[in-house]
Amino acid sequence: MKILLVAGARPNFMKIAPIIREIKANQNGLQLEYKLVHTGQHYDFNMSESFFADLGIQKPDFFLSAGEGSHSEQTAKIMVAFERVCLDEKPDVVLVVGDVNSTLACSIVAKKLLIKVAHVEAGLRSFDLCMPEEINRMVTDSITDYFFTTEQHGNENLLKEGKPQEAIHYVGHVMIDNLLYQNEKVLRADNESFQNAGLKASLAEYLFLTLHRPSNVDNPEKLSHIISALNQVAEEIHIIFPVHPRTRKMLDSFDIKFSANIIQLKPLGYQEALYLWKDALGVFTDSGGLQEETTGLGVPCFTIRDNTERPVTVEEGTNTLIGTTGTNILAAYDSLKKGNIKTGSMPELWDGKAAQRIVDILIDDIASL
Template identity: 60%
Template sequence: MNVCVIAGARPNFMKAAPILRAARAYPQARCRLVHTGQHYDYQMSEAFFRDLEIPRPDHFLQAGSGSHAEQTARIMTAFEQVCQRDRPDLVLVVGDVNSTLACSITAKKLGIAVAHVEAGLRSFDLTMPEEINRLVTDSITDYFFCTEQSAVENLRREGKPQERIFFVGHVMIDNLFHQLKQLQNGGARSLKTAPLKAQLGTYNFLTLHRPANVDDPNRLRELAATLNEIAQDRPILFPVHPRTQKMLERYHIRFSHRVHLLPPLGFREALYLWKDARVVLTDSGGLQEETTALGVPCVTLRENTERPVTIQIGSNVLGGVTRQSILDAYTRQRDRERKAFSVPPLWDGKAAERIWKALEKVGHQLIR
């Protein structure tokens, strides 16, 4: 079975890593890694491949930046050539970024089966580009690998065949546990942020990158002012995404000295910081799940989430995007007992193994 695994942006890298590791137990599967280059900045791409122990990609498409349409078109054009040359039996996409959508469409039009890891998640907010990517990808997917029960139920409501839906758990959590083990085995010694972490003692951790939050100057100013207030309660460590950095400079927005601005961090170094944070504030999807797995209180700086299980468990609360709603959510989370939450079913570090077992069962349907 010839499989192409697609990675193009930071969340893809974290999800692809355990899938590629688990593939070693299935020598009958020829697994090729396609890096679309959707994140072209070295710090946000190559560093993650190194930290996550992902092998050198078999194909690098160099898509780069641009509008959604421009980027998607470049990925489709380049990936079509890969498919025509390699003739994979299956294209395995992860997450909800433009690479996910572009490679799914390209494969399907060439008659190649598509598997979607993290299928069925829904925010029901069509202003989110990721929601459109999720809906379109799942509309043409052949095999659906789900992280939580709500995703299974969404797919059933949309009429997807039950025999094609697999509740496997979450490969992001596989990667999280693998990286935790690396840190526990001495991987924290060389991290540059270790002295700052020791100096602060207790702190909050922040990520902020979604266009809806950082591209609007009024919203970004309100968010920055609110986060400055929170920093008066407890200092904040903030690795700044390149997009966010550009907007902060463009709109001349400044954070207080109690918000420690850091360069983009590799996965392991970010984990080293946020795993011991008092509260994590984020607009990321993946970090909502990772904090849930480790019992770290989280405030999501959005009005909705496609990860409802994190809300149901209570480790995560929606903070919205206004000053008062964020402060209310932060107050609620800052005094929560750490690690007092249950962990969602099958978030046990073995999701990638379940994915390959399922593909092994359907493999005869894929080989052409």
């Protein structure tokens, strides 16, 4: 079986990496011939050698140079370039992850060329059609052949949408596979290998913040209210804030001011970010991945959103949805300060073996042909 593995953004590579490592380690993995496609969707598409070395994978075999643009422009550029790759490589399966534009674009191309589609993180739903990612998830799952799900809610959503039971595979979460892999490396590493080791050592307690979702950062009034609340929190505790380029652009455009106790950093690599957030008193974020990763390591997480496509992190994990108002952010910090936090538990099959299950299913499918 020949597989094209598709990634378009840094989190995609973190989800693909465990699958590549498992294919290499699996004694039957020789039955799977794979190549890695980087669509270039992410702003930092010229990733360094060290980025791939940290993940334990090779550099991509194909780089499609999608770059920036509107959702339509970006999707169209990826589709045109990826079609050429598919026509040349003639894969049996195209495996996509997550919910970015690359996920959608490459799935459509594959299906129109009669190539099977495998979707890792299938079935997740926020039920919020204002989110571009929700459109990507729904459309991708409408044409997927192998549904690899991360939580039971994903299975339930797919069955309600009429997907066949035999095509749905509850495998756990490759993001947790990668988290556990990277956490071991961070624990073994010399702290001096991390640029912000001195910063971390100087802070007895701190919060970790990420903020990038368009619904939060593109609206000047909403963003101002969020930062105003965080400035009030920062009067009592330092906040480490690696600033996404999109967010930086908006902050500068709206001329929003920060407390001196909000420590703004440039975007961080995966290991450096993990080194900082894993020991934070709490994480405030609007990211999808951090909701899961904080649950994976038992760190309190407060999600600055009104909904989540990852409900298991709220029901079983350490995540709390707090909405986007300044009042709610302040209330969440007050609860954290008083020790009123969720301890959470690890969801079923979040054990670091999701990639192994995915590869085994694909190999079994070969044997059945």
